[in-house]
Amino acid sequence: MPSIGQFPNSRKPLMGYFLSPMHRILAKQTLSPNVTRLDVQAPRIAQIRQAGQFAIVHLAENSERIPLTVADSNPETGTITLVIQAVGKSTNELVALNVGDAIRDVAGPLGHPTEMIESGHALCIGGGVGTAVVHPIAQSLQQRGVRVTSVIGGRSKEWVIFEPELKRYGQVVVCTDDGSYGRKGFVTDAAKEILANDKVDIVYAVGPVPMMRAVANLTKTFGVHTIVSLNPVMIDGTGMCGGCRVSLGNEIKFACVDGPEFDGHLVNFDELQDRLATYREFEQKSLACASENCRIEKQLSAQAKA
Amino acid sequence: MPPRITAKERMQITRQAMPEQNATERSHNFLEVNLGFPERLALLEADRCLQCKDPRCAKGCPVGVNIPQFLDLLSNGKIAEAAQSLLCDNALPAVTGRVCPQETQCEAECVRAAKGLPVGVGYLERYVADWAREHRDQLPQNKPQPSGKKVAIVGSGPAGLTAAGELAKHGHAVTIYEALHKPGGVLVYGIPEFRLPKKIVAQEVERLEEAGVKIECNVVIGRTYTIPELQQNFDAIFIANGAGLPVFMNVPGENFKGVYSANEYLTRINLMAAYEFPRSDTPVLQGKRVAVVGGGNVAMDAVRTAKRLGAEEAMIVYRRTHDELPARAEEVHHAEQEGVRFEFLTAPLEVVGNDKRWVTGMKCQKMKLGEPDSSGRRRPEPIPGSEFILDCDTVVVAIGTKANPLLTATCPDLKLNKWGNIVADENGATSIPGVFAGGDIVRGAATVILAMGDGKKAAQAMHSYLSKTAAVTA
Numbered sequence: 001m002p003s004i005g006q007f008p009n010s011r012k013p014l015m016g017y018f019l020s021p022m023h024r025i026l027a028k029q030t031l032s033p034n035v036t037r038l039d040v041q042a043p044r045i046a047q048i049r050q051a052g053q054f055a056i057v058h059l060a061e062n063s064e065r066i067p068l069t070v071a072d073s074n075p076e077t078g079t080i081t082l083v084i085q086a087v088g089k090s091t092n093e094l095v096a097l098n099v100g101d102a103i104r105d106v107a108g109p110l111g112h113p114t115e116m117i118e119s120g121h122a123l124c125i126g127g128g129v130g131t132a133v134v135h136p137i138a139q140s141l142q143q144r145g146v147r148v149t150s151v152i153g154g155r156s157k158e159w160v161i162f163e164p165e166l167k168r169y170g171q172v173v174v175c176t177d178d179g180s181y182g183r184k185g186f187v188t189d190a191a192k193e194i195l196a197n198d199k200v201d202i203v204y205a206v207g208p209v210p211m212m213r214a215v216a217n218l219t220k221t222f223g224v225h226t227i228v229s230l231n232p233v234m235i236d237g238t239g240m241c242g243g244c245r246v247s248l249g250n251e252i253k254f255a256c257v258d259g260p261e262f263d264g265h266l267v268n269f270d271e272l273q274d275r276l277a278t279y280r281e282f283e284q285k286s287l288a289c290a291s292e293n294c295r296i297e298k299q300l301s302a303q304a305k306a
Numbered sequence: 307m308p309p310r311i312t313a314k315e316r317m318q319i320t321r322q323a324m325p326e327q328n329a330t331e332r333s334h335n336f337l338e339v340n341l342g343f344p345e346r347l348a349l350l351e352a353d354r355c356l357q358c359k360d361p362r363c364a365k366g367c368p369v370g371v372n373i374p375q376f377l378d379l380l381s382n383g384k385i386a387e388a389a390q391s392l393l394c395d396n397a398l399p400a401v402t403g404r405v406c407p408q409e410t411q412c413e414a415e416c417v418r419a420a421k422g423l424p425v426g427v428g429y430l431e432r433y434v435a436d437w438a439r440e441h442r443d444q445l446p447q448n449k450p451q452p453s454g455k456k457v458a459i460v461g462s463g464p465a466g467l468t469a470a471g472e473l474a475k476h477g478h479a480v481t482i483y484e485a486l487h488k489p490g491g492v493l494v495y496g497i498p499e500f501r502l503p504k505k506i507v508a509q510e511v512e513r514l515e516e517a518g519v520k521i522e523c524n525v526v527i528g529r530t531y532t533i534p535e536l537q538q539n540f541d542a543i544f545i546a547n548g549a550g551l552p553v554f555m556n557v558p559g560e561n562f563k564g565v566y567s568a569n570e571y572l573t574r575i576n577l578m579a580a581y582e583f584p585r586s587d588t589p590v591l592q593g594k595r596v597a598v599v600g601g602g603n604v605a606m607d608a609v610r611t612a613k614r615l616g617a618e619e620a621m622i623v624y625r626r627t628h629d630e631l632p633a634r635a636e637e638v639h640h641a642e643q644e645g646v647r648f649e650f651l652t653a654p655l656e657v658v659g660n661d662k663r664w665v666t667g668m669k670c671q672k673m674k675l676g677e678p679d680s681s682g683r684r685r686p687e688p689i690p691g692s693e694f695i696l697d698c699d700t701v702v703v704a705i706g707t708k709a710n711p712l713l714t715a716t717c718p719d720l721k722l723n724k725w726g727n728i729v730a731d732e733n734g735a736t737s738i739p740g741v742f743a744g745g746d747i748v749r750g751a752a753t754v755i756l757a758m759g760d761g762k763k764a765a766q767a768m769h770s771y772l773s774k775t776a777a778v779t780a
């Protein structure tokens with residue numbers, strides 16, 4: 001048992017709050033044009049996280065709290081691996097960090113560990129950055145002695161990530177939309193072939209909502225249990241706000257505590273897709289605001305306040 | 307020596323009004339509404355206290371603040387002593403002085419309420435506490451002998467903070483684990499800045515840290531550590547993780563864009579400072595017509611916040627009438643002054659949306675009050691055929707919270723009641739020896755001062771428990 005209450009970094013009080021234990025970035029790697037891997041110090045999470053779990057990351061005082069999957073961890077160095085696709089302000093700020101920089105808050109591991117099978121054949125399907133989420137699932141399945149086949153995809157060759165890592169756990173089929181690498185087409189095409197020709201006991205699918213919906217529709221016809229990892233907007237990640245609610249059949253679930261992985265055949269993907277668009281206008285403004293113009297505006301408003 | 311002031315003279319002083327920000331102005335800003343008494347008014351108000359031999363006011367206070375004592379010290383100009391007396395009974399007076407429902411507690415019992423208005427205990431508590439915050443150096447600091455015992459507290463809301471302070475006084479090494487990135491619980495994520503400035507909570511937390519309490523944020527008990535894991539490393543545990551699971555209405559359309567739980571709405575705005583967007587990164591929808599469902603403190607906070615975010619119409623939708631509103635009277639009064647519209651005897655049936663699934667209204671039903679129910683309140687009954695559409699673009703659901711199972715699910719030995727609240731006796735003792743609990747997780751959504759009372763009682767029980775047990779190896 002690791003000792004509790006002892007964090008490796010000393011903390012000093014600041015403005016009434018203790019600074020969080022420093023979550024320093026120890027390594028950084030660009031995986032594809034907009035996907036970056038950060039190895040971040042978070043010793044406790046590194047020790048106990050399981051496949052399927054995520055952390056809430058809060059970069060600095062005025063930042064958003066955003067959920068990111070723990071893609072891997074190293075209990076020895078006390079680091080967790082975050083694989084981040086830069087889509088908006090918060091993720092862009094994170095991927096702009098360099099080795100030695102620190103993140104203010106990292107809370108976790110959150111969510112339920114992935115529902116596993118103990119033998120048989122699992123098909124792991126990853127689209128884009130979702131491949132990073134599939135990685136710990138494939139890893140854990142392989143460790144249990146489950147045969148793993150991975151199908152991963154990206155727009156073109158440079159968008160394909162985690163291929164070498166997934167190869168360690170079993171066969172990997174790569175698909176690109178433009179055919180620049182692996183086979184041409186969508187991951188669902190390759191998955192369909194495998195489902196038709198091989199016995200598959202369970203399917204894990206993580207990626208953009210339309211991809212997960214397509215996989216779920218496909219596996220329904222084959223009658224194969226399918227688990228998807230949902231990505232609704234989250235704040236606290238502890239079940240307190242209900243912002244991450246998703247519909248499964250007639251039931252409402254909070255993705256952060258009841259999920260984030262659910263039975264893909266029950267998920268209401270239309271609603272999820274729709275709710276994800278809630279803040280589109282704000283997101284654009286937030287990104288634009290990171291630009292020079294807005295910095296001036298901020299200065300002016302600060303001056304006006306003073 | 308003749309008394310400085312006679313009882314008759316005391317009776318002649320009328321209750322002093324709290325200076326407040328003008329209603330039109332404040333409904334557009336997040337600055338505190340109540341401005342606080344200047345010294346002159348505070349002394350005058352304190353002189354209204356008759357110094358009852360058997361003070362009924364103190365019996366109305368859940369933590370039994372010695373009200374006549376601190377008021378006497380205050381009115382005699384001994385403010386440092388008044389502060390000491392107050393802080394001895396109440397760990398967070400700057401908070402309770404602002405948010406306690408005084409009109410149903412201490413002030414309800416004040417003898418002066420029989421003929422006229424009660425002594426403004428809450429306002430004076432706030433006055434003395436604010437003085438103490440500004441003059442911390444003038445208050446004695448006694449460093450207790452370390453007891454060698456370690457205590458873990460789950461949650462940094464009022465219950466956890468109070469217990470921490472009390473246990474630290476006895477020299478126990480206290481660590482608070484908080485799931486969010488800032489300590490304070492509802493005081494920072496729920497109750498808005500205009501009612502309880504976050505600076506005050508921060509100062510109270512700072513005071514605890516100076517007294518040796520350690521606060522670890524971003525630790526989610528049930529995930530980062532479990533209670534059984536904590537048991538191996540601490541001599542006693544106090545669970546005060548609040549009642550943080552929002553209840554929804556379970557009506558069609560509740561997942562349309564523009565429907566929030568009050569927890570989400572207020573957390574975005576308070577904890578994440580969404581009202582400063584884009585200077586802070588977290589957005590919140592700024593509805594033009596905001597309907598808040600519910601009638602408690604949470605609903606009042608949400609509706610007054612909506613107004614401040616620029617809503618043209620901010621409405622309370624409540625099944626009963628004005629008389630049954632469970633919110634503090636002052637909050638209802640302030641909301642009315644700020645132009646909040648009240649739709650009484652109205653119950654939502656459905657959230658209505660457009661083809662893009664944005665909220666456009668709420669289908670409601672008119673109600674009438676029938677026979678009293680088990681709680682003694684008259685039960686609202688629907689009036690058939692009274693359905694109508696209430697025009698709105700944002701809906702905030704403030705109809706209550708339940709116990710969050712995140713922690714309890716990982717501690718199967720902990721006895722729960724049928725609603726998932728932890729079962730604890732009057733000293734906070736749970737079904738597990740050495741594990742105590744209090745605040746909203748035991749009571750269901752209650753009040754700040756009741757949570758603090760639980761924290762204090764549990765701390766006393768924990769102290770006597772700790773005196774009888776050997777320390778776990780550090």
Ligand SMILES: Cc1cc2nc3c(=O)[nH]c(=O)nc-3n(C[C@H](O)[C@H](O)[C@H](O)COP(=O)(O)OP(=O)(O)OC[C@H]3O[C@@H](n4cnc5c(N)ncnc54)[C@H](O)[C@@H]3O)c2cc1C
Pocket residue numbers: 054064065066067068069070082083084085086087088089090091092129132133230231232233234235260275276277278279283284
């Ligand atoms: C359980 C879970 C695990 C995730 N794991 C990863 C991961 O490993 N790698 C990765 O790159 N992304 C992951 N995401 C998605 C990631 O959280 C969002 O991309 C990120 O929050 C976007 O923030 P932004 O400010 O950069 O973009 P924004 O401009 O704010 O938004 C861009 C998109 O992200 C969505 N989004 C915005 N805020 C949030 C939020 N607080 N929570 C969730 N989604 C949001 C928006 O709906 C929008 O579609 C995960 C999401 C969840 C729920």
Ligand SMILES: Cc1cc2nc3c(=O)[nH]c(=O)nc-3n(C[C@H](O)[C@H](O)[C@H](O)COP(=O)(O)OP(=O)(O)OC[C@H]3O[C@@H](n4cnc5c(N)ncnc54)[C@H](O)[C@@H]3O)c2cc1C
Pocket residue numbers: 238405406407460461462463464465466483484485486489490491492493496497498525526527528546547548549550572603604607634710712713744745746747751752753754755757
């Ligand atoms: C908007 C609003 C307005 C209110 N207004 C008033 C008012 O005017 N007057 C009044 O008397 N009362 C008011 N109340 C009620 C009052 O705030 C609560 O009764 C009180 O805060 C309960 O205190 P607590 O310490 O039990 O829990 P909380 O204040 O809820 O604190 C619990 C803390 O535990 C943390 N936590 C939860 N789970 C975990 C976990 N697993 N691990 C670690 N930490 C965890 C939470 O993040 C939180 O910080 C209001 C409540 C709300 C929501």
Ligand code: SF4
Pocket residue numbers: 366367368369370371373396402403406407408411412413427428431755
């Ligand atoms: S703590 Fe609350 S009830 Fe007690 S005296 Fe103060 S304001 Fe009154």
Ligand code: SF4
Pocket residue numbers: 354355356357358361362363364373374415416417418425427
């Ligand atoms: S009951 Fe009223 S008058 Fe009497 S001691 Fe209390 S506050 Fe003073």
Ligand code: FES
Pocket residue numbers: 233234235236237238239240241242243244245254255256257
């Ligand atoms: S993120 Fe708030 S309840 Fe899930």
